[in-house]
Amino acid sequence: MPVEQHKNPKSDIQIARETEIQPIREIAGSLGIEEKDLLPYGHTKAKISLDYINSVQDRPDGKLILVAGISPTKAGEGKTTTTVGLGDGLRRIGKNASICLREPSLGPCFGVKGGAAGGGYAQVVPMEDINLHFTGDFHAIGAAHNLLSAMVDNHNYWDNAQRMDRRRITWRRVVDMNDRALREITNGLGGVTNGFPRTDGFDITVASEVMAIFCLARNLDDLQERLGNIVVGHRRDRSPVYCRDINAQGAMTALLKDAIQPNLVQTLEGTPAFVHGGPFANIAHGCNSVLATSTALKLSDYVVTEAGFGADLGAEKFFNIKMRKAGLTPDAAVIVGTIRAIKMHGGAELAELKEENLDALKKGFENIARHVENTRKFGVPVVVAINRFSADTDAEVDLLRQLCAEIDTRAIMCDHWAMGGEGTMDLANEVVRMIDEEPGQFRFLYEDSLPLWDKARTIAQELYGAQGIIADQRVRNAFSKLQDDGYGDLPVCIAKTPLSFTTDPDCKGAPSNHVVPIRDVRLSAGAGFVVVICGDIMTMPGLPKVPAAEKIYVNKDGQIEGLF
Numbered sequence: 001m002p003v004e005q006h007k008n009p010k011s012d013i014q015i016a017r018e019t020e021i022q023p024i025r026e027i028a029g030s031l032g033i034e035e036k037d038l039l040p041y042g043h044t045k046a047k048i049s050l051d052y053i054n055s056v057q058d059r060p061d062g063k064l065i066l067v068a069g070i071s072p073t074k075a076g077e078g079k080t081t082t083t084v085g086l087g088d089g090l091r092r093i094g095k096n097a098s099i100c101l102r103e104p105s106l107g108p109c110f111g112v113k114g115g116a117a118g119g120g121y122a123q124v125v126p127m128e129d130i131n132l133h134f135t136g137d138f139h140a141i142g143a144a145h146n147l148l149s150a151m152v153d154n155h156n157y158w159d160n161a162q163r164m165d166r167r168r169i170t171w172r173r174v175v176d177m178n179d180r181a182l183r184e185i186t187n188g189l190g191g192v193t194n195g196f197p198r199t200d201g202f203d204i205t206v207a208s209e210v211m212a213i214f215c216l217a218r219n220l221d222d223l224q225e226r227l228g229n230i231v232v233g234h235r236r237d238r239s240p241v242y243c244r245d246i247n248a249q250g251a252m253t254a255l256l257k258d259a260i261q262p263n264l265v266q267t268l269e270g271t272p273a274f275v276h277g278g279p280f281a282n283i284a285h286g287c288n289s290v291l292a293t294s295t296a297l298k299l300s301d302y303v304v305t306e307a308g309f310g311a312d313l314g315a316e317k318f319f320n321i322k323m324r325k326a327g328l329t330p331d332a333a334v335i336v337g338t339i340r341a342i343k344m345h346g347g348a349e350l351a352e353l354k355e356e357n358l359d360a361l362k363k364g365f366e367n368i369a370r371h372v373e374n375t376r377k378f379g380v381p382v383v384v385a386i387n388r389f390s391a392d393t394d395a396e397v398d399l400l401r402q403l404c405a406e407i408d409t410r411a412i413m414c415d416h417w418a419m420g421g422e423g424t425m426d427l428a429n430e431v432v433r434m435i436d437e438e439p440g441q442f443r444f445l446y447e448d449s450l451p452l453w454d455k456a457r458t459i460a461q462e463l464y465g466a467q468g469i470i471a472d473q474r475v476r477n478a479f480s481k482l483q484d485d486g487y488g489d490l491p492v493c494i495a496k497t498p499l500s501f502t503t504d505p506d507c508k509g510a511p512s513n514h515v516v517p518i519r520d521v522r523l524s525a526g527a528g529f530v531v532v533i534c535g536d537i538m539t540m541p542g543l544p545k546v547p548a549a550e551k552i553y554v555n556k557d558g559q560i561e562g563l564f
Helices: 012-018 025-029 049-056 079-092 108-110 127-131 137-158 210-216 220-228 247-255 290-299 314-326 339-345 357-377 393-407 416-436 451-465 473-488
Strands: 038-040 046-048 063-069 099-100 121-126 164-169 173-174 185-187 199-201 202-204 231-235 240-242 262-269 273-276 302-308 332-335 381-385 411-414 468-470 491-494 515-524 529-534
Touching: 012 127, 025 038, 025 262, 025 273, 049 220, 049 290, 063 079, 063 099, 063 314, 063 357, 063 416, 079 099, 079 121, 079 262, 079 302, 079 332, 079 381, 079 411, 079 416, 099 231, 099 290, 121 127, 121 416, 127 173, 137 164, 137 173, 137 231, 137 240, 164 199, 173 210, 210 220, 210 247, 210 314, 220 231, 220 411, 262 491, 273 290, 290 302, 290 314, 302 314, 314 357, 314 491, 332 357, 332 416, 339 357, 339 393, 357 393, 381 393, 381 416, 393 411, 411 416, 451 473, 451 515, 473 515
Parallel strands: 063 302, 063 332, 099 273, 099 302, 173 202, 332 381, 381 411, 468 515, 491 529
Antiparallel strands: 038 046, 046 262, 121 262, 164 231, 185 199, 231 240, 262 273, 515 529
């Protein structure tokens, strides 16, 4: 019987501290990386040099395994812990494996979510560093973004040689913190020496297009070119003004020169972990960097990575955007859920989740079934991983296995939170078996040549179960202009609530025949995709009434408490 999750007398941070962390040079050595190719940040974390990465490009790629999830609920699903646990499980069955994760954002760490380095005995360490400043990547990304913001306003202050319409400046500012007071501001106040007053605002750093570019760039040259392609505003004739028009891309690249090198850390069991980049999964593509994933594939036989939120957002963008841009091919997918969360999708209340409820489980199963069906549309073999709790009854487990069998997949019970890699060996064996015996034929959901409007409609119909999409004439005109301006071959990045297949976060399960309203469409020319905004999506979160920050402090021994 599994240990009751989240009631272990030891906290995640206590478990992490009690584990002996190997020197990072030893973790690198297990991948064949020599010490001279590391840029150490202390003894337990390091960056891998771009020169070394370039030297291994002729090696064959390992097998790429995606971990995605069901639509998130307050009951929790455990996608990151499963990613960590599966990597450890693969190593336990004798495979050369590593994992790839996103870096956590400070905003959620101090807001509602807390830390994002896994939990229990399925963690990446050093967890305090990873959850806070880490190697400074996010600070560098924020600095590069805000340098461009400053140069846009400076360009307008002096001579505005690009004839930019100050009413149509689209480039905002960023800070890696949840701060609702900064969503809409007025800058340039205080007289002529401070510039021209205009409406402005802040987004959280992980929502920056610079973050998306950082995570899709293949090398420094690619990074600089993409930064130059950022649209910062428009002239009165509506023609775009690019970052390269004000010559900011070189200095921005200089700020990102070290940050773009992937970070190497480890799990509690010593599995190599590439933790690098972290774009939002609802308004961007929600995956770790292409450089980290592609490097891991050159150094490991099996690489486990995760995509943000449910598979309708995370997996779709991983396949249609990241794989398209990176030229990589996934070999298997894991859909993560909990019996508790499935029952919530079936109508059970949060306070009732410890009680056996087969009816709610059967009804809520339609959510996980659709995620499995959706993932198969990309031609990838799929297995279901259930992050098990001790309150799950034998009858519930048996029913879930039966329901999964009826859609021709397996439900593997996982106890990695309490047991580490030992608790995911069954899942590891099944993933390897699928890759060996049921190889897929990966395909995109749509072709590049499909018009932008039709790409958005295809996603809504094929993955969300919708009848179609709707938008007012202003939005339709924006689609048409992007198409006419030569951006029609870009993939679309749907921005919507992660909590439902619809744009209503309270609509659970797997609703069908709804209509997806499109509120806006925005070009991310540097990242190379078009953002389609559905419903109310915020790019700057706010803190809750009682933020997690209130429980975080430094104890008398100089250790951080309350982080997770």
